[in-house]
Amino acid sequence: MIRILLPLIGLALLTVLPNYISDYGLGLLIGAATYVTLASAWALFSGQTHYISLATVAFYGTGAYTVAVLNEALPYPAVLACAALIGGAMALVVGLSTLRLQGVYFVIFSFGLAELTRQLITWYEVNVTGTLGRYIFLDITTRQIYWQMLALGAATLALTAWINRSRLGLALRVIGDDETVAAHSGINLARTKLIAFVLSAMILTLAGAITSPRYVYVEPAIVFNPTVSFLTVIMALLGGANRLWGPALGAVPLFLAFEYLSSNFPDTYPIFLGLLFIGVVFLVPNGLLAKLETLTARKAPQTKEART
Amino acid sequence: MLMTTLILGLVLGGTYALLALGLTLQYGIARIMNLAYGELTLAAAFLVVAFFQGAGLSPLLSLPAIALAGYGAGWLLYQVMMRPLVARSGGSGRLEVDSILATFGLLFLIQGVLLVSFGADFTSISYLDRGVSVLGVSVALNRLIAFGICILAGTALVTALRTTSWGLRMRAVALTPGSAPLVGIDVNRVARQGFALGSALAAIGGASVSMYQTFSATDGVVFTMKALVIVIMGGVGNVPGALAAGFALGLLETFVATAIDPGLTLAATFAIFLAVLLWRPQGLFGARS
Numbered sequence: 001m002i003r004i005l006l007p008l009i010g011l012a013l014l015t016v017l018p019n020y021i022s023d024y025g026l027g028l029l030i031g032a033a034t035y036v037t038l039a040s041a042w043a044l045f046s047g048q049t050h051y052i053s054l055a056t057v058a059f060y061g062t063g064a065y066t067v068a069v070l071n072e073a074l075p076y077p078a079v080l081a082c083a084a085l086i087g088g089a090m091a092l093v094v095g096l097s098t099l100r101l102q103g104v105y106f107v108i109f110s111f112g113l114a115e116l117t118r119q120l121i122t123w124y125e126v127n128v129t130g131t132l133g134r135y136i137f138l139d140i141t142t143r144q145i146y147w148q149m150l151a152l153g154a155a156t157l158a159l160t161a162w163i164n165r166s167r168l169g170l171a172l173r174v175i176g177d178d179e180t181v182a183a184h185s186g187i188n189l190a191r192t193k194l195i196a197f198v199l200s201a202m203i204l205t206l207a208g209a210i211t212s213p214r215y216v217y218v219e220p221a222i223v224f225n226p227t228v229s230f231l232t233v234i235m236a237l238l239g240g241a242n243r244l245w246g247p248a249l250g251a252v253p254l255f256l257a258f259e260y261l262s263s264n265f266p267d268t269y270p271i272f273l274g275l276l277f278i279g280v281v282f283l284v285p286n287g288l289l290a291k292l293e294t295l296t297a298r299k300a301p302q303t304k305e306a307r308t
Numbered sequence: 309m310l311m312t313t314l315i316l317g318l319v320l321g322g323t324y325a326l327l328a329l330g331l332t333l334q335y336g337i338a339r340i341m342n343l344a345y346g347e348l349t350l351a352a353a354f355l356v357v358a359f360f361q362g363a364g365l366s367p368l369l370s371l372p373a374i375a376l377a378g379y380g381a382g383w384l385l386y387q388v389m390m391r392p393l394v395a396r397s398g399g400s401g402r403l404e405v406d407s408i409l410a411t412f413g414l415l416f417l418i419q420g421v422l423l424v425s426f427g428a429d430f431t432s433i434s435y436l437d438r439g440v441s442v443l444g445v446s447v448a449l450n451r452l453i454a455f456g457i458c459i460l461a462g463t464a465l466v467t468a469l470r471t472t473s474w475g476l477r478m479r480a481v482a483l484t485p486g487s488a489p490l491v492g493i494d495v496n497r498v499a500r501q502g503f504a505l506g507s508a509l510a511a512i513g514g515a516s517v518s519m520y521q522t523f524s525a526t527d528g529v530v531f532t533m534k535a536l537v538i539v540i541m542g543g544v545g546n547v548p549g550a551l552a553a554g555f556a557l558g559l560l561e562t563f564v565a566t567a568i569d570p571g572l573t574l575a576a577t578f579a580i581f582l583a584v585l586l587w588r589p590q591g592l593f594g595a596r597s
Contacts, residue, residue, distance in 0.1 A: 050405050052409065054412075097586055105585060105589065107341070107408055111536075116574060116578045119574050119575050122571065123572055123575070126571075267423060267424055270420030271416070271420030271421065271424070274413045274417030274418075276413070277409060277410070277414075278417070281406055282392070285406065
C-alpha cells in the first residue's frame, strides 16, 4: 500500500510546487522532470536487456521537430499523437534491422542514428523545403509544459512498474541475463526486444515534443544535440538502470550538477562527463541503489552479531 | 571526372582502411569495442600539428615517434583501464557493455583535454601542398604521401599477421580466446599487444589525416563511426575484409560528395551499413556461420 501511496503523495506535491517557486526554479524543475522521463524511458528498454542505446536524442529531436513542422497545421493533441507515432515507426525500422543481431551492432547503429537523422532533416530542409529552422508559436504556458512532462514521467514510471511485474518484464530480464537461455525457454527474442524498444522510443519522442515549445526556434543542430543521449545514459546507469527508481535517482542530482557545470565550466565539461562515465563503470557498475543494498546487507549481520 | 573520383576515393579509402584495421585488431583480439578510437586518432593529428607549428618538425619525421607513442598509450590504457574490466567479467558478456561504457567515458575525457589544450577551432596545416599528376588527375602530394603511409603500414601488418609466429598467436587469440592458453599462449599479453597495436595504427592514421585534412577537436566520433562501419562491412576481425571495405567506403563517399551532395556522405555510409546488416550481418567477406 505504502509503495503506491508514497509516490502518489509525491506526485501531488510536485503538481502544486510551481505555485511556490520562481520562474527560474520552474525552468530547473522542467529540466529535471524531462531527464527523469528520458532516463526512465531509456532504462525501460536498455536497463533490462543491456542493449545500450545511444540514440535517445534521435527520438527526442524527432519529437521536437515534429511539433515544429506540424504546430500550425494540426491541433496540439493531434501533433503529440503524430510525434509518438513517428517515433514508434522510426524505432520499429531501426529495431527490425538491428535487434535481431548481436548487441554491439545495435550500439554502433544507435551511436550514429542521431547524426544520421540530423543530416537527413538538414538536407531535406535545405534542398526540398528551402528553409532551415522553424518557429514554434503555441499558446502553452511554462506551467502547462511542466505538468505535461510530470504526467509523462509518472506514466513512464507506472508503465515500467507494470512491465516489471508482467510476462514481458520477465522475458526482458531473461534476455538481459542470457539470450541463449531466453531463446531455449521459448521467448520470442526479436519481438520482446522490439516491443520494449518501440515503447521506450515513443516516450522519448513525446518528451521531445512536449519540451519543444520552450525552444521557440528549432533547427536540427539545436534539437539533435548528442549530449542529451549521453546524459540520459549516465543518469540511468548511476542510479541503477534495472531498478524502477534508479534512473530518477540518478537524473535529478546529475541534471543539477551538469546545469551548474555547463554554465560555469563550459570548456572542461566533457572531461567531467568522461570521468563520470569511467567512475560509474568502475565503482558502481550496478548503480547506486544496488550499491546501497549491498552496503546495508553487509552491515545487517554485523549488528545481529553485536546483539547476541 | 570519373577518374578523379576514383583516384581521390582510393586515396581517402587508404586512410579509412588503416583506421579500420586498428579498430578491428582491438575488437578482434582484445575484445574491446573502443568507442574512443577516433579520439586517439585526433590526439595524434593534433600532436603532429603542434610539432609542425611549434618546432617546425615535418609530419613525416614525427610519424615514427607518434606511432610509438600510440603503441605506448594503447598499452597503458589496456593495462590500467581494460584489464580490470576483463578480469571482472570473467569471460562473460558483461565485458562488452562495460568496455563500451568505459571507452565512451574515455571519448569525452580525451575530447575534453583536446578542447582545453587546442581549442574548438578547425585546424589544418599546409604541408607539401602541391599538385602531382596521377594518370592525368592532379592530386596533392600530401594526400599521396598519406596514402603511401597507409598502404605501407597496412601491408606490413597483414604480412606479419599471415607469416610470422607472432601473427599466428594473434590470430589464435582472435579465433578462440578460450583454447589459446592450451597451447601456451598468454592471452592477456597478446590482447594487450593487439590493443596497443590498434592504438598505434590509430595514431598513424591520425598523423596522415593531419597532413591533408581540416579537423577539429570534436571530429573524433565521425572517425570512430566510419571505422566501425568499415569493420562490420569487412566482417569483425577480418583484416583483408577491413582493408577492402575501407577502400570501398572511401570510393563511395567521394562519389556521393561529388555526384550528389557533400552533406549526405554520412547518410550514404549508414545506408551501406544498414544494407550490410540486413543482407550479410557477418560482413561482406565473412564466412556464413
